[in-house]
Amino acid sequence: MTIAEFTLAILLLLCTPGPTNTLMALAGYERGITKALPLIGAEIAGYLTVILPVATLAAPIFDQWPMLSLWMKLVAGAWVFVMALRLWSIKASSEKDHHVSGRAVYITTCLNPKALIIGLVIMPHGSLGLLAPHLALFAALVLTAACGWITLGATLGGRQEVFFGPILISRMASVGLLAFALILTGTSLGALI
Structure with missing residues (x-):
């Protein structure tokens, strides 16, 4: 995969609405852009916590036991559901x-x-040295996308209209997370059955 293809694939994923992006938009709404920016570090750390071991060690394991990947998706769906309930x-x-x-x-x-x-x-598999340039580019792309989601939330938060109150925004985020959790667990359960 070329750097251009890698960049496009990562940006498409990061710009797609999902649980993390929903939280970042809500943080922008609640705090404003400047005060929400530190949360980007938590997002990058979360991605790297998964990507590093998967790309360096676990890819062959998931290839050998695809059911393990399905179970991980079910756990992820359950967490997103809990987040949806909390936001609601x-x-x-x-x-x-x-x-x-x-x-x-x-x-x-x-x-x-x-x-x-x-x-x-998307990430190449191999040693940390091989991954380093891709990981640096990935972190920059996460920073860019997260700033976009935070800005979107802050823009909604800056509106003076009653329509965009905190309860409505958190409920909209909750519905988005719930839909994502249902899709994720539904497809995973369908594959298990």
């Missing part, structure tokens, strides 16, 4: 309350199926 239950609060934590972004990103797809399909 958010009550009206003060402007200082932040419901999206670095821990939530990290765990959600670790369980995000995009990390497995990147580690198994």
Whole structure:
């Protein structure tokens, strides 16, 4: 895969709505751009926590036992469902309350199926030295995409209209996460049956 193909594939995945992107947009809404930017470190760490071992060690294991990959997707779907429930239950609060934590972004990103797809399909497999240039480019692309999602959320948060209140935004994010969890667990359960 060329660098251009790698970049395009990563950007397509990172720009697709999903659990991590939903949380980043919600963080931008809650905190504004500047205060949400530190969460990008948690997102990058979450992706690397999965991608590094998968691309360097686990790819042959997943090839040999594809059921393991399905079970990991079920666990990821369950986590996304829990996040959806938490977002739905958010009550009206003060402007200082932040419901999206670095821990939530990290765990959600670790369980995000995009990390497995990147580690198994897009990222080259081999030693850390071989992966280093791709990992640096990947981190820059995550930074770019996350800034976009944070900016989208902050833009909605900056609107003075009552329509875009915190409860509505968190409920919309919850519905998005719930849909993603249902699709993920549905396809995984379908493959298991």
